[in-house]
Structure formats: C-alpha cells, structure tokens
Amino acid sequence: MDGAVLHLGSGKPRMSRDNASAANGVASADERARKPLIKLDKLSKHYGNHTVLDGVDLEVMPGEVLAIIGPSGSGKSTLLRCINYLEPPDGGHVTIGDISLNAAAPAGRSELSTLRRSVGMVFQSFNLFPHMTVLRNVSLAQERVLGRSRRSADERSMQLLSRVGLADKAQQFPGRCSGGQQQRIAIARALALDPDVMLFDEPTSALDPELGLEVLAVMRELAETGMTMIVVTHEMSFAENVSDTVMIMADGKIIEKGPSADVMRNPQEERTKRFLRAVHDR
Amino acid sequence: MSADLLAILRGLPWTVALTLGAFFAGALLGVPLVAARQSRILPLRFLAMVFIQIVRGIPPILWLFIIFFGLGMSVFPISPFNAALAGLGLIAAANMAEIYRGALASIHFGQWEASSALNLGRWSTLTDVVAPQAFRVALPSAASYLIGLMKETAVASTIGVSELAFQGNQLSQLTFRGLEVFALVGMFYILLSLPVAWLSRVADGYLQAKVAR
Numbered sequence: 001m002d003g004a005v006l007h008l009g010s011g012k013p014r015m016s017r018d019n020a021s022a023a024n025g026v027a028s029a030d031e032r033a034r035k036p037l038i039k040l041d042k043l044s045k046h047y048g049n050h051t052v053l054d055g056v057d058l059e060v061m062p063g064e065v066l067a068i069i070g071p072s073g074s075g076k077s078t079l080l081r082c083i084n085y086l087e088p089p090d091g092g093h094v095t096i097g098d099i100s101l102n103a104a105a106p107a108g109r110s111e112l113s114t115l116r117r118s119v120g121m122v123f124q125s126f127n128l129f130p131h132m133t134v135l136r137n138v139s140l141a142q143e144r145v146l147g148r149s150r151r152s153a154d155e156r157s158m159q160l161l162s163r164v165g166l167a168d169k170a171q172q173f174p175g176r177c178s179g180g181q182q183q184r185i186a187i188a189r190a191l192a193l194d195p196d197v198m199l200f201d202e203p204t205s206a207l208d209p210e211l212g213l214e215v216l217a218v219m220r221e222l223a224e225t226g227m228t229m230i231v232v233t234h235e236m237s238f239a240e241n242v243s244d245t246v247m248i249m250a251d252g253k254i255i256e257k258g259p260s261a262d263v264m265r266n267p268q269e270e271r272t273k274r275f276l277r278a279v280h281d282r
Numbered sequence: 283m284s285a286d287l288l289a290i291l292r293g294l295p296w297t298v299a300l301t302l303g304a305f306f307a308g309a310l311l312g313v314p315l316v317a318a319r320q321s322r323i324l325p326l327r328f329l330a331m332v333f334i335q336i337v338r339g340i341p342p343i344l345w346l347f348i349i350f351f352g353l354g355m356s357v358f359p360i361s362p363f364n365a366a367l368a369g370l371g372l373i374a375a376a377n378m379a380e381i382y383r384g385a386l387a388s389i390h391f392g393q394w395e396a397s398s399a400l401n402l403g404r405w406s407t408l409t410d411v412v413a414p415q416a417f418r419v420a421l422p423s424a425a426s427y428l429i430g431l432m433k434e435t436a437v438a439s440t441i442g443v444s445e446l447a448f449q450g451n452q453l454s455q456l457t458f459r460g461l462e463v464f465a466l467v468g469m470f471y472i473l474l475s476l477p478v479a480w481l482s483r484v485a486d487g488y489l490q491a492k493v494a495r
Contacts, residue, residue: 086398116401127396131414140410141400193400 308374
C-alpha cells in the first residue's frame with residue numbers, strides 16, 4: 001500500500017472540463033469534430049418479460065470518465081456488460097471506435113473478439129485467476145491475445161504492477177493479497193491489453209471502505225492519464241469529484257445525465273433527487 | 283505359508299495392471315465424454331448423457347459378462363484380461379466424466395467471465411484458466427474413485443483374470459484355509475490403496491497451499 005494511495009487529495013483531472021462539455025453538447029467546433037469513442041443506440045435487453053434495458057442511447061467521448069449511479073436493479077451493470085457483450089443485448093447497436101455491432105443479428109466470434117479487444121473490464125469480485133501468480137495473471141492474456149513473448153509480456157506486467165503499487169506482489173498468488181490489492185491487480189490485468197476504454201462494474205463494492213480508497217486512488221490516477229472510463233459505482237465522491245459526467249439510471253432508462261458537478265449538486269429530475277437524498281441520508 | 287504368499291503375489295501385477303489400465307483409459311476417455319456431455323449441440327449432449335447413464339446403471343460384473351461371454355463368444359474373440367480392461371475402462375470413463383463435470387461446475391462463473399472480458403478465446407480459457415482449477419477440484423474424488431476401482435477389479439476373477447482375488451480363490455480351494463488366505467488377499471488390497479490415498483493427500487495439500495484463498 002504505497003505510491004498509488006497517496007494522491008487522493010489532488011484536484012480534478014486537467015482534461016475533464018473539455019470532455020464534460022463535449023459530452024454535454026456545448027462543444028467548440030474542433031471538439032464537435034471529435035467522434036464519440038462509444039456510442040449506444042436504442043440498446044435494449046430483456047430477461048423473459050422483464051425489461052432490463054429500455055432503449056438506452058449513450059455517447060462517451062475519448063478521455064471521458066462517466067459514472068453510472070442509480071438504485072440496484074436499474075440496469076447499470078447490465079448496461080456495462082452489454083458494452084463488451086458479456087451479456088449480448090437483444091436490440092439496438094453498440095459502436096466502439098470503428099466497430100459496430102447490431103444486437104438484432106447474432107455476433108460472430110471475430111466481431112466479438114475485435115470489440116472486446118478495445119475494452120478492458122474490472123469486476124466487483126475481481127475474478128483473478130487463483131491458480132496463477134499475480135505476474136502470470138497480468139501476462140497471460142498479453143501472450144495469448146496480443147501474441148507478446150513471455151519476456152515482453154512480463155516486462156509490461158511489471159510496469160503496470162508498479163503503477164498500481166504492487167510490483168512486490170508479482171510472485172505471490174492472488175489469495176495472499178488483500179481485496180484492495182486484488183482489485184488493483186485486476187486493473188493492471190485489464191490495462192495490460194492496452195484497451196481504449198475501461199469498464200468498472202462496482203469495483204469497490206466488495207471492499208471495506210479503507211481498501212476501497214486504494215482502488216479509487218488507482219482509478220483516479222488512471223482518469224488523469226486520459227483513459228476513457230465507464231464506472232458503475234455507489235461511491236458518490238468518485239462520481240462527484242473524479243468523473244466528468246454522471247448518469248443516473250432507473251428501470252432500465254437514463255433518468256438524467258450531465259456534468260458531474262451539476263448532476264450531483266443540482267439535479268433536475270425528481271427521481272434523481274430522491275435517489276441522491278436516500279444516499280446522503282444513509 | 284511363504285508358498286501361499288508367492289501364489290497370491292502372482293496376482294498382484296494383474297490387479298495393478300488392470301487398475302491402472304482401466305483408470306487411465308477412463309481418465310483419458312472421460313475428457314471427450316464430458317466435452318460431449320457439456321456440448322452446445324443438443325443431440326451430442328443427449329447421446330453422452332444416455333451413454334453415461336447406461337454404463338453406470340449396469341453392474342460391473344454384468345459388463346464383464348456381456349463383453350467376455352457375450353461379445354467374446356459371438357462377435358470377436360477377446361482375452362479375459364482385455365475384456366476386463368475394456369469393461370472397467372468403459373465404466374471408469376463414465377465415472378470420470380461425471381467427476382470432471384462436477385469439478386467444472388464448481389468453477390466460479392466469474393472465471394469464465396474474466397476470460398471472456400480478456401478475450402482469451404475458448405481454448406485458452408479452458409486450458410489456462412478452467413482445466414487447471416477443475417483438476418485440483420477433481421483430484422480427491424478421482425483418487426477415491428481410483429481406490430474404489432482397484433477393489434472393483436476383483437470382479438475380473440469371475441471371467442478368469444488371474445488377479446489377486448482369483449489367486450486367493452484358487453489357493454483357498456487347494457488348501458481349505460479360506461480365512462487366512464482371504465485375509466492375506468485383503469491385506470494386499472489395503473496395501474495397494476495406501477499409497478494412492480497418501481499421494482492424493484500430498485498433492486491436494488500442495489495445490490491447496492499454492493492457491494490458498
């Protein structure tokens with residue numbers, strides 16, 4: 001627990017303002033020329049008769065950090081998991097960079113692979129591989145997916161492990177690491193594939209508050225490097241202070257979306273106000 | 283007594299050969315069988331399920347009779363040892379497939395999800411992530427099945443494989459000292475099971491220490 005944890009006090013990332021305004025539609029001419037990195041059109045998902053996602057439209061600009069908040073069962077996690085087709089949506093389009101998938105047609109294996117190649121994902125329960133060393137956890141996919149040699153993969157892994165402050169854990173097994181450390185390893189593992197966007201599915205929900213902080217610190221640093229991030233979270237301070245944009249979901253729909261300070265401090269929708277009040281009263 | 287011991291000892295290699303042969307055949311054939319059992323192709327899955335049910339549903343002694351007296355006398359000639367190996371190997375394959383299936387089911391779905399998110403592909407997911415963990419889960423059940431199989435090889439005596447039980451039976455009929463003879467034979471089975479139990483515990487302890495969560 002070193003380096004990574006010590007940057008909590010730093011201010012808002014430099015690039016956030018431009019991104020937030022771009023996402024908000026009040027963009028200058030050259031910003032308007034920039035294409036969104038991620039674009040969801042009328043994305044929908046049903047489980048039987050139950051509608052989980054009800055035609056969600058969303059654009060995320062390169063470098064933008066988007067926090068998705070909302071009550072449980074609102075479809076936040078499902079939305080995230082539909083972006084990399086961990087759960088295939090059943091209607092609408094997912095576009096990431098130059099790749100566009102139509103949810104109505106079954107996705108081919110190579111299409112899926114191209115899509116997932118640009119997306120890194122971090123899970124609530126870490127999902128590290130318990131039978132491999134920490135180093136191997138980070139290196140494996142680099143070798144198998146990017147075709148890197150063992151040596152260059154390990155080199156890159158060590159860089160990333162240092163970045164999350166865990167170089168000294170490289171030869172340990174994940175079971176010997178704390179939850180916070182495991183999550184930071186999982187972040188390094190996802191970053192190792194050089195994704196264009198990182199998805200975080202409640203990355204701190206399985207951690208006690210103290211360990212959550214070290215994970216949030218790593219995420220804040222990542223945001224400062226300009227990584228595009230979509231974060232499903234219950235951490236209101238992360239939504240307010242680190243993310244550029246906040247989006248509130250309920251019942252499979254976007255209730256409200258805008259620059260984080262506006263949404264968090266001055267919400268317009270009644271549903272948003274109710275949710276934020278409930279969170280603050282806790 | 284030492285002559286008796288020698289007579290029984292002659293059965294030992296047959297018991298060992300039959301046990302190991304059937305077990306490794308089963309451990310190997312169990313892999314494609316469980317793959318078929320878990321296949322996304324429905325007819326294949328159904329076929330594997332029916333096969334496993336039939337093989338496990340019929341007593342081993344009956345399988346040996348079917349293969350040795352049934353097929354062996356009418357379709358193709360087969361030696362008692364090969365018939366026993368085929369029958370027990372078949373049964374071991376079905377049982378090992380079920381052990382593998384249980385082990386696979388015990389792997390947390392998050393492991394599959396992480397593999398998908400990392401874009402590992404089916405082969406790497408299976409060989410790098412799932413199989414090594416499933417192997418560790420399957421190890422204790424496989425070891426106890428191996429001990430069970432070793433005792434089960436005694437049925438091969440009924441079709442004339444001269445393994446431990448067969449030798450014991452011969453000897454008791456020659457000497458009329460059934461109690462001593464069969465007690466001695468029993469000792470051999472126990473002696474054979476000890477290293478298996480010990481090895482499985484050592485291996486399990488080693489693997490558990492490595493991935494302790």
